[in-house]
Amino acid sequence: MRLVGVDVGGYKISAGLVVDEHVVGVTTGITNHNEEIVPQIQEQIDSVSHSRPFDGLGIGVPGPVIDLEEGMVLKSPNLKSIEGVRLKYEFGNVYGWKIPIVVNNDANCFALAESRFGAGRKYKNFVGVTLGTGFGAGIIIDGRLYSGKSGSAGEFGHIPIRGSFTIEDLCSGKFFKTSYGTTGTELYQRFETKKDPEAEAAFIEFGEHLGEALSLIAYGLDPEAIILGGAIARASPLFSKSMETSLKSRMQEQYTLPKVELSTLEHAGILGAAALCLDAGV
Secondary structure, eight states: OEEEEEEEOSSEEEEEEEETTEEEEEEEEEOOTTSOHHHHHHHHHHHHHTTOOOSEEEEEESSOEEETTTTEESOOTTOGGGBTOBHHHHHHHHHOTTSOEEEEEHHHHHHHHHHHHSGGGGOSSEEEEEESSSEEEEEEETTEEEOOSSSOTTOGGGSEETTTEEHHHHSSHHHHHHHHSSOHHHHHHHHHHHOOHHHHHHHHHHHHHHHHHHHHHHHHHOOSEEEEESGGGGGHHHHHHHHHHHHHHHSOTTSOOOEEEEOOOTTHHHHHHHHHHHHTTO
């Protein structure tokens, strides 16, 4: 079975050919915010599939997919050109309506990839959290992806914490920009090369905020585990201790702490997008 999984992001669009649940080819292009998004996605699909037929197309997108039937994103702060585009309709016209085309949020795709191919295989109930430009989450209940009635389940990033802030303000790349005037990548490099104390302090503070956010997820869903992915998760050696301390301090004794794990899955976005087709019964 040949499936194509597409991971659409604000910086790049990656497509992978997945054959028998293995990624056998990947292609990536830079996202052009000044051009229509559909031709950019199609270019990557055609490149990785070598314009040959495939059995299903899964697309992971930034922002909640409000209309799962149409595959439409209502709002995407990091990729305005995808807002209001009926992706299932557009690609149904391109590739034909006989193959399934499934669209969902990129964090949902991450969770689904972990459930089928990664650390999540050990758990029936867990939350996959992506730490990057934003704060995304996908929910797995009884081994199945839970998207909610309109596809927007898991939008924990919008929950207010600490006054006027949201979880995303304090637990994503936005935190480093707002509080330290730079990126998490830059701070991590400063610590790696110079053992910069300010960089270390930034990640310790980030971990404290993240622990608070994870406690809200734990209280709300009582998952077996929370699996962390995304670019910022690679800096976990700098924030894991403060995160764990913060999480534990906020959980009452009668509640079991969820196990917090790091994703080690390569091409999680592509695998998760392709797995959308498997969940649809391809």
